[in-house]
Amino acid sequence: MPTKYQGEIIIQRRDGTIYDLEKEGIKVINFDPPSANFQHTYNQIGKFGAELVDTQIQQMSIPLTFDVTARDNYDYELQRLKVLRIFSSTEPFYVINMRTPFLRWKVVADSFTYPRLGNFWKAKNVAINLVCYDGLAESTATTLDPFTFDGDTYGIGMGIPFDTPQYSFTNQAQFNILNPSIIPLLSNERPVTITFKGDAPSGLTIKNNTTGQSFTYFKALSSTDEFKLIGLVPMVNGVQRLGNGLSNREFVDYAIGNNNMEIVGATNFTIQFTTRFYY
Template structure:
């Protein structure tokens, strides 16, 4: 059988254990299109009796639907049913998995198949459509900010919010800036964000001057101690210090976020580890 064309829409499935399945290369499937639907906004209103209209109280985005149009190519009848079974086995998994397309190899979608499908057989070929749901509602960068920002790292692509000026995510000064190359704010309630402070301090405060977020710790650290803000948890040397903080969180706006630390003592290092998130 001739080699299956690798279209821009071709994708590979990446499971939690690191194993992958490529639709064209492994399953002889031509992916004709891969189309993420537009974000689905949920807007919330409150009606106050005796007043006109309603008050807008909030907005968020729901599940994203992604549709892939595919064609299976088999060598003969036996191969057709073998490939069909392999496709079903690859897609119908209980855990969610990631999809990475040929056109955007440095971005991934966390998805699961949301409906059944039938392969419309014509001889040794068969057409079928796959409906995916992305519960997060957005794509994320393949790399994290503590991965090397080099081309041979196979993690980044210029144009996805990045330029040839390499941002730094580890700093040793009290004033610095952190760049969020995505178009989605990073909120540790919803997505991974790890901030690590190594060094001495007294009443340490971390302020994002761009968003106005301030995190404070009413304690001390020595030069060998490490404070970690891992999503909503705060620890010192792996022991919770949440009760000794102001119980606030640090978020990151898209673009540059300007930070200021206070309460530092002597030499220190602070690092930010997160992914970039995209609406499309």
């Protein structure tokens, strides 16, 4: 897969700044993301067994180890300051392994030391513990991006079929939404944004027949309105519409795999589903 980067590990700050660690003189020794940190709760049901009550995914720790070689003592200090800037954790940042450029982990770094190799101009085996508090990697692309396997947006192993899935529909009352993630997309945790434009003179209902959930907006919508359902929050033309008389105050989640969707009460419409996927 072609890439414009020299190294395998990329740090992406939330302001868009990108650090190619190899190009920055940081030689990565290992970057080994573990499995999701599953935490299980059990209930003893008898003398000889228990039942699984609940499973959660908690934050996981990703070890990153690297060396930094400088040109002299002064450059050594400049390199140290650069490393501190790259891994500053006053806010989260993303780490991307260019072997799988379609995935990224949102992380913060625990405090770390910068050990010097004797009195040589080299920091040896700098070990950083990156904490991914979301617990999973996410796709670098959203469903608004083209589904291509040659643009570093999607890749084999993500569970996406070669028959390109659709997430935008026109005048189609029933359709399928694919969630290839390893978790359900819950509206209160990883909200999907639904954008609707069209005529709904008696209100709009969005159903997920797979999960048995249904959201209804009671008020009339015209083709000049833009309606959005962002997880739990309905919005019309950029204004939140949370009042009791405005909707049934329900929500729509998305199961793993295929979700049979249905739109009721709308004509001459387009509807679009925007999300990332999680692995």
